[in-house]
Amino acid sequence: AGGALAAVGAARAAGDPAILELPDWTTTLGEGVDANPYGMPSEYEAHVVRRNVPWLTADPVSSVNFTPLHELDGIITPNGLCFERHHGGVAQVDPAQWRLMIHGLVETPLVFTLEDLKRFPRVNKVYFLECAANSGMEWRGAQLNGVQFTHGMIHNVMYTGVPLRTILEECGLKPAGKWMLAEGADAAAMTRSIPIEKALDDCMVAFKMNGEALRPEQGYPARLVVPGWEGNMWVKWLRRLEIGDKPWHHREETSKYTDLLPDGTARRFTWEMDAKSVITSPSPQAPITHGKGRTVITGIAWSGRGTIRRVDVSLDGGRNWLPARLDGPSFDKSIHRFYHEFDWDGRPLYLQSRAIDSTGYVQPTKDALRSVRGVNSIYHNNGIQTWYVNENGEAENVEVS
Amino acid sequence: AGGALAAVGAARAAGDPAILELPDWTTTLGEGVDANPYGMPSEYEAHVVRRNVPWLTADPVSSVNFTPLHELDGIITPNGLCFERHHGGVAQVDPAQWRLMIHGLVETPLVFTLEDLKRFPRVNKVYFLECAANSGMEWRGAQLNGVQFTHGMIHNVMYTGVPLRTILEECGLKPAGKWMLAEGADAAAMTRSIPIEKALDDCMVAFKMNGEALRPEQGYPARLVVPGWEGNMWVKWLRRLEIGDKPWHHREETSKYTDLLPDGTARRFTWEMDAKSVITSPSPQAPITHGKGRTVITGIAWSGRGTIRRVDVSLDGGRNWLPARLDGPSFDKSIHRFYHEFDWDGRPLYLQSRAIDSTGYVQPTKDALRSVRGVNSIYHNNGIQTWYVNENGEAENVEVS
Amino acid sequence: GPLGLGRPATPDEIAAWDIDVRPDGVGLPEGRGGVAEGEELYSDNCAVCHGDFGEAVGRWPVLAGGQGTLTADRPIKTIGSYWPYLSTVYDYVHRAMPFGAAQSLSHDEVYAITAYLLYLNDLVDEDFVLSRENFLSVRLPNEPNFKDDDRLQTETFVFDEPCMKDCKPGEPTITMRAAVLDVTPEGDGEGSLE
Amino acid sequence: GPLGLGRPATPDEIAAWDIDVRPDGVGLPEGRGGVAEGEELYSDNCAVCHGDFGEAVGRWPVLAGGQGTLTADRPIKTIGSYWPYLSTVYDYVHRAMPFGAAQSLSHDEVYAITAYLLYLNDLVDEDFVLSRENFLSVRLPNEPNFKDDDRLQTETFVFDEPCMKDCKPGEPTITMRAAVLDVTPEGDGEGSLE
């Protein structure tokens, strides 16, 4: 409207109505400091939400939604956008009724309240949590058209909690204790077996995420943190830890979270998340809208085995690669942010990224993975992703030769 | 109820009803993944909110609210809890209508859209933002009974944005350009003068905080980041940067944000935030409720001049000091988290903390500050805070001899 | 403990929460139940989702059948075709099923339903009765086909020096595209409830 | 620029946003207004908050008076008593006042109100007319009393080695307590709207 007006009459000022006409927010007062005791994003960001894929599961109560990676930057996932995965819905636990029991092969089985937990020494660590099924829909080829859906079962959070080792030492571990069963208080009573070495190495019982209390979707009031290992093991709404001499082979480590190979055998206890990366923008949900010229490619990379040493980017479907620019803190078993800036000539792009971690592990192609694992292992698909960007800047999930 | 029941009859199981009776959240399903596209804290955390002090200002539209530091841990402030300070309410800016103009002593005055801004190379940095008036109500002595109110005008966020230097270089700085005026698009059209050295050193134009878009209260869609310097300079809803040869001496750097001394003179351009620390728990809003025994003291420390080298804690009002344990990432001009764990014998505590930054600056006592500045300078009160904790664990804001 | 935190768990408290069952039978409670009782319980509590014969209703999980499909194009992974241990059935049905009424079944009921699930998978006869005593005598057929993680031993190509220039011949050609499938939920800015 | 981003600002665009005014007069627009017009405008647009004589209504800011109070126990900081530059008055009134209708006043109106604020502070006579031309002839009395930040030069005690043991004699004694004042908002878990 302003533009049309501005064209009328030679005496009118020349320029952009967004500058020439003062907007309401400059001339009239906004809301005061009592309006939003707990703040929320701008109404213009209403599209930045977790989304689910209804056809994936029988019921949203045992299902997953996805982090909108294409809208995020940096390495921290804000709490409201951390993807959700649960098997019996979100437990709404009353913190006053929360208890943690530790028993089994310990000197003294103990019960802790939340207040007890907060009397232990605390540590603060940033870790990614990736569902082992992340990218699981892509084994047979490009399927979901958006990085939120292909890669959005990951988040990266700064946790405050207690080293599990300290808590276990409070009970006194018996030498025969080689495994730990972690159990949730939710309607799935989620369980996973964890080797005692990992429990004593870097696991935590966390009660805060990004500074504030854990969110209900992430296990309020306390969850297990199992750095670098598949998200299902990070038991939420934690109620119990049993120390034993053998693994439990429970449903989530037999029926699920085992990786079926083409010969009919299956791998179990595939805990570590392999090095992986993906370009988050441009991507199908974040096309290039500015045409030719200066263009920013950005993405994330992570490894369950350490830090990210390098990320390479290809614009031509893997023919040629350039090291990307890593920016932001590099933490162990945390998401790393990478960028590649270039002048786009408007020709189609076949975008790929490839992570190399601190152990030297190089993110493989999807075909390389398929050559060993076939297409039915569901979990641990860390293959290189391709986005095709056409002349208009529209991006699509594809596979290329 | 469970407790009473459990007492009836000898055959009843012995123990805590919170364990012996299965809660609803274990036996029935919770909400599914489609219930909360943007997640919120647990209903049990409803008290963890920003709060304002109605008597402080004439109107909540030009006022401040405070971060609930006593409920937070780690170093990241979640976006919903970052304190608000604005002078004309929260501008609700339409990002499609947002423009950034850079003019004055530049080769080419330029206008950028938000999309243009996102085509520059980005960096990710964690910085604290402290209002220069933080603790300003405490100059004459202990006044507000809660760390949220005495110290809550601070937050610590990971920003994604563009180095200001890169943007200015796009316009071409003229050699005569020594100062920069930053101006907001809000109803206060907030302005501050910033020396060009700082603008070219580490300032950023940020568009994301903790991974997601800036919040409206923090300047959506873009704000200035002025690391280590007083929060008022971090102009929100940024619309304009003018390069000039002299400072502007605008209202927020003359009437406000100057520091009146006892002799009637006033300091101006007191930009840097001095090293400071405070114990966040225990504190008046976070008493010790567990009685004697193992106790965790935690707090935050920060400096506008670098990192925090050490924090000392005193339990006896400054007679004896012990170095606290620093934990979590140590970033330049960022909040640092410290802990002190000890066995409380139940006797009254006079808790203090003292920060020492990487320049060797030692946080002074309030009396030391008053000896130079008197009690009327409003801003830059970084004196050592005392919490008195009585035998019941209740804490109070006091001053001690 | 060294910090004096927490308090000892009482035996009754441990009993209340220590519900897990292991392949070697540790954790199995006293109890028994047969295929016939199991069929009744299953049809009342489970069939609505999992189907009368464990074949599943709609997209709920399939519990029976699928034997011999693990190398097929679309494997069907069930208790009979895939699960290595019967203890997992007992443990999981008790802790998580029926969906919406977790931990509501008695020990005898879980034994009976487990027996019936064996029957649906052609692993026992209709007069079979399962109990703590005979539990370890039942082995699931796919048990031998699980092996521990060997990714780093078998997929060693991930440690090769990566190629940086002219790594493939010719121009890239698209071999598959997600847009053709068209199974992606469409965002409308109104939340994820499409 | 080197990256080819953004586009040149037009002169009209710069004019539309370049509203700032400096102590040396740079940025002052053409215009004029006197105390008499200023009084009328002030009483219509400003007095409801700032009081008929700049003395303020309730807790809104005081704009006049306070001369000689800067060394008092409770200084009153106004344009007349504290502000160093008149340009700040012009700049701020135009950009931010009246509260709720920012940037609604014409140049002449801002000159007139600024003249009236000088008058309220006893700095000009009632027949004074302010304009771009005579603007720099008005100096505010407190201008000489501002100095640049000298904290690190004058407060050097902050670099002393901190005492760690037996730093003060005797037991701590409370000299002031916040609970006595009782001015802290009380949380009720229902948000901050108390």
Ligand code: HEC
């Ligand atoms: C209202 C629907 C519903 C009912 C009723 C129900 N289930 Fe389930 N069942 C599910 C869902 C959903 C899952 C998957 C849960 C998850 O995501 O972990 C499941 C999973 C299972 C599994 C694991 C399947 C696998 O492949 O890992 C078994 C075994 C099972 N159910 C048995 C039962 C039994 C026995 C009953 C009755 C006592 C029962 N279910 C009742 C919905 C139901």
Ligand code: HEC
């Ligand atoms: C509805 C109330 C209201 C009205 C009407 C109003 N003001 Fe204000 N004025 C305020 C508030 C509130 C502030 C402080 C704003 C802030 O927090 O930055 C203020 C600040 C000021 C200041 C700066 C005071 C200082 O000490 O820094 C001046 C000068 C001023 N107003 C002048 C005016 C003039 C001139 C008008 C009329 C053209 C006017 N005001 C109308 C509320 C009002």
Ligand SMILES: [Ca+2]
């Ligand atoms: Ca057990």
Ligand SMILES: [Ca+2]
């Ligand atoms: Ca029946």
Ligand SMILES: [Ca+2]
């Ligand atoms: Ca469609």
Ligand SMILES: [Ca+2]
């Ligand atoms: Ca100007």
Ligand SMILES: [Ca+2]
């Ligand atoms: Ca009138």
Ligand SMILES: [Ca+2]
């Ligand atoms: Ca009171």
Ligand SMILES: [Co+2]
């Ligand atoms: Co795995």
Ligand SMILES: [Co+2]
């Ligand atoms: Co200052």
